[in-house]
Amino acid sequence: MPEAKKENLAEQVIDPRDLVAYQSGSIVSRMLAYTKSGTITVFAFDEGEGLSEHTAPYDAILQVLDGEALVTIAGKEYTVKAGNLIIMPATIPHAVHAVTRFKMMLTMIHA
Secondary structure: OOOOOOOOOOOOOOOHHHOOOOOOOOEEEEEEEEEOOEEEEEEEEOOOOEEEEEOOOOEEEEEEEEOEEEEEEOOEEEEEEOOOEEEEOOOOOEEEEEOOOEEEEEEEEOO
16 A cells, blocks of 8 residues: 655645634644654634543643634643643643634644
């Protein structure tokens, strides 16, 4: 089976909000970068959708591109809106819930 060709977004001016579209009742994601140093992924959440509480082995930076979400880190809730970012520390339980339709860019630092 042939390996899927990777999309090369290098040296392009990109609006990350345009890289994923909202889908009713769903969460859509698109990975922009995947290296041994980290990953960058863009997500689109329909209103009311979310990621249940979980942990990650690496720090994660959540940057809000559109809409509003509720981020819970170690049981404390934070409201985030377009233009905000929040750092979710490695190994600390966190969750994300879309208050409105919501897009985010997630950067994971593998260090």
